[in-house]
Amino acid sequence: MTNHPIKILLVDNQENYVQLAQHALSSSELSCDIEVVDSLRSARHWLGKNQPNVLISNLYLPDGSGIELIEQTKSPAYPVIIMTSRGDERTEVDVMKAGAIDYLIKSTDTLQELSHTVQRVLRKWRCITERKCFKTTLRESEERLRHTTMNLPGIVYRFYIHPNGKMKIHFISGCIEKMFGWTNDFLKHDDLFERFLAGLDKRDYEPLMASVHEVVATRSPWEFEGRFIRPSGEMMWFRGMSNPSLQEDILVFTGIVLNITERKRAEEALRKSEEWFRSVVQNARDVIMVLNDQNHIDYVSPRSRPVLGYEPNVLHDKTITTYLHPGDQTKVHKHLTCARVYGEAGAPVEFRFCHVEGHWVDMEAFSIHLTAHSGVQGTLMMLRDITSRKQAEQHIYHLASP
The missing domain is CATH 3.30.450.20 (PAS domain)
Structure with missing residues (x-):
């Protein structure tokens, strides 16, 4: 029930069914404001100036099909009920594919229940609208997250350690080609962690695994610096950070990986410079x-x-x-x-x-x-x-x- 009358546009040229529909809606506890037109052209004219809460249309009209009222807008702002006195399963499929919320075969019984049908359709439409709104909000949120991760100086990842000891990367953001030299096709593989280990510098394999096992035992924050060999043969330094959390017996690492190659080069240059300076000063x-x-x-x-x-x-x-x-x-x-x-x-x-x-x-x-x-x-x-x-x-x- 609403505080204001439900505005219904009824499009039908069969007078006897129109009267049955009007009587069923008017005599119900549903508060309705019913507008009746008898053609596709009249319906379009009315819809050009008004917006109903529900549109009920006969499938076959003198100047076209009720489906055209759905197809004239890609995403109608109101639910549509299509009625017909003759139809089959194929017709019902076509009507529902076009975007109708409900499909009725005209009869005295179905028209007498029209007020209940309208209420059911409005509830369904409200759910559809809320779901669309949620999907839009989710899509916008994902887009913001994608934009954020794409502009971060590193890669955002999610890494799982299952109770049986299996380790797996479940999510990794963009920029993997820039950092690891991988193409985006790598994201489609189910063995990302194994591929990462294969590219890890051999000197850092045992220290990396030891750091992971320590986190498993202590639940402490994880941080590691190591070397990775890109497919081109170029070596890069990376720094991984995460604050793991336990989720249903699965240890989840959600964190970031940074490319610290330039920093390491600067540190090495500084170390050599300091050694040279120390040698000069001491001698x-x-x-x-x-x-x-x-x-x-x-x-x-x-x-x-x-x-x-x-x-x-x-x-x-x-x-x-x-x-x-x-x-x-x-x-x-x-x-x-x-x-x-x-x-x-x-x-x-x-x-x-x-x-x-x-x-x-x-x-x-x-x-x-x-x-x-x-x-x-x-x-x-x-x-x-x-x-x-x-x-x-x-x-x-x-x-x-x-």
């Missing part, structure tokens, strides 16, 4: 220090042992001023300030640095500021022991004196 003749803006020593090379007598960890985090001769502190501070302001200090500075045994060591330093350099922040000082040079200069001075 350099000069003492190398990195000072922060407060002139505290953040780093000192191992060369500090033979030159100054200090282990590097002893000098770490100490202010360099502590070890400078009082007469040299001002010019060293000016030298460091110049390096921070201009990027480099220009001319080197000479000063005296206190040896661990208490005597002064003559040093010469050149400084550059490294704030803009990746991974290094501070002022780099390269200190050279010039004690021998100073002694030679002093000796020459004495020889030259009268």
